[in-house]
Amino acid sequence: MRHPLFISALFLLLSSSGFSQINSLEIDPVKEKMYSPYMLWRHQGAEGLAEFKKNKPHEYLKELWYYSESFYIKRNHLKTGETLDVSIIDISRFEHLRKQEEESMVELPGFKDVIILLPINKLIYKP
Numbered sequence: 001m002r003h004p005l006f007i008s009a010l011f012l013l014l015s016s017s018g019f020s021q022i023n024s025l026e027i028d029p030v031k032e033k034m035y036s037p038y039m040l041w042r043h044q045g046a047e048g049l050a051e052f053k054k055n056k057p058h059e060y061l062k063e064l065w066y067y068s069e070s071f072y073i074k075r076n077h078l079k080t081g082e083t084l085d086v087s088i089i090d091i092s093r094f095e096h097l098r099k100q101e102e103e104s105m106v107e108l109p110g111f112k113d114v115i116i117l118l119p120i121n122k123l124i125y126k127p
Helices: 002-023 029-042 046-055 057-069 091-097
Strands: 071-074 104-107 114-117
Touching (some): 029 046, 057 091
């Protein structure tokens, strides 16, 4: 009789770790300012984005996470080129390069830094 209870408790514990990652999201004002232009486009302008943020704050946080945290920059990967300004990256443009279970590297012509895409199985928001 204790096994079903134990299994249920274990399942609850494991599933709560995924929810806690989502629930721990906070708005970083700097990143929000940097990446909101890409979100503005998705939500048909400032009015649509403001409505989305107001009516679906949890989804807003997850989408902001996608545009700002679903990748990272590996600095000086190449010997020559310019330093990449992260605010110019609309990460959705590279979504087709994202792999299911491993990171993907994206080289941009003229830059010495590369974009590393987190794998699909690590995303908390998928476009």
